[in-house]
Amino acid sequence: MNLYDQISNNKRKSFLIMIFFVIVVAILGYIFSLAMDAGYSLFIVATVFALTSAGFSYFAGDKVALTLSGAKKVTKQDAPRLFRTVENLSIGAGLVPMPEVYLINDPAINAFATGRDPKHASVAVTTGALNKLTDLELEGVVAHELSHVKNFDIRTMAVAVVLVGVIALVSEWFLRANFFRGRRSNNSEGGSIVIIFAIVGAILAPLMAQLLKFALSRQREYLADASGALLTRYPEGLASALQKIELDHTPLKSANSATAHMYIANPLGDRRGEKIANLFSTHPPIEERIARLRGMKS
16 A cells, blocks of 8 residues: 555545444444433434534544643744754645644653644644654654654544544443433333343443544554655654653653554553553554664665
8 A cells, every 4th residue: 555545545534433433322322212211312312412523523633632632832932943843844744834833741752643634733742752852863753743644644543532532421421320320220121131232332332432543553653654764864763762762661641541542652651561462552562663664774
């Protein structure tokens, strides 16, 4: 698959994820309506809510991600080194206008890009990255994130942030309503079966939501690594930055499972001993990414 095929695939994947989300929430609403003897009311409410959430995720998913990360927008005067790096690489990548620049006040080394398309994009970098990376390493990290922007990865990742959270919220609401609100019970055998299906659905829905994130192929990280290295013409810059991230072990304080897939490297805790976890991670192992980068000719 070439770069243009990947971009088309990313655009298509965003909408497929939103359609999948609407269907899942609508089915949950229908099951919950039967379980709670509410007719079709919950089904209608759930469907409308799902469609609204899907639209919100498309147009405002990036703002949600930036808010959850604690990122603050900066100007050239606020963070001249970071701003110039994003500005210069954006010119090289042909990104006009350049993405907005955000800073996350955190000692961990990390970064992410978000937005619905290259014209509505943002790049967020931690203060730890600014303090611990050399200029060439910082360029490698920023080039990686700008590649996500150019490849339209950002749309898919931003959409997933909102939709994964909404499915988890809907499921938790039903479980709480069923067990803690003391609603009228249905003692019929058929009613009991429906309730069991509803509970099982509420438990499995968050797991299905996680599949949304796993649908974000690890290949996108390899592609962004390669595209970023081509942009800077210096693969060792990003390879060295990833090596520092691997050895740093500083967890990102604002990181959470909803946004973890967006970062250049897994921001959730110590990465040592993650052989099993890597099987289920949206990020490929850092050592493999480093090896591929160092296998490229600069």
